[in-house]
Amino acid sequence: MKDIYVSHDLMSPExxxxxxxxxxxxxxxxxxGASAITLGLLLSSGWRPALLTKGLALLWWIGAGLVAVSIGLIGWSGCPILEVDVPTADRNxxxxxxxxxxLFIVGGTAAMLAVLLGPAG
Structure with missing residues (x-):
């Protein structure tokens, strides 16, 4: 039996x-926007990462770092500049x-978990 490869124009690299x-x-x-609103509301309420225990602070900083990296990756993906040919750019x-x-989902969840497990204000 011969393998049949079906390609849809909607998923073409271009x-x-x-x-x-x-x-x-x-x-x-x-x-x-979501990060700015969430962090802005937390900080305006008087919350600071320093209020967390060492373990929760570590979890929060790891989560915050993952969110920062994720925003960079998403921003790069949306950048309208192709650094290479279209098939390679499609893959990248x-x-x-x-x-x-x-990373945005995992980092945001980790950071919010640390906040929720921390002391109540």
Missing amino acids: KNVQRIMWTGTIWFVAAV KTRTMQLGTM
């Missing part, structure tokens, strides 16, 4: 790169968008 550059910008704005932007999204 269309995918265009989509990632367009939606990546939106995801970047959403990630920066797809991977960095997926990794950035995963």
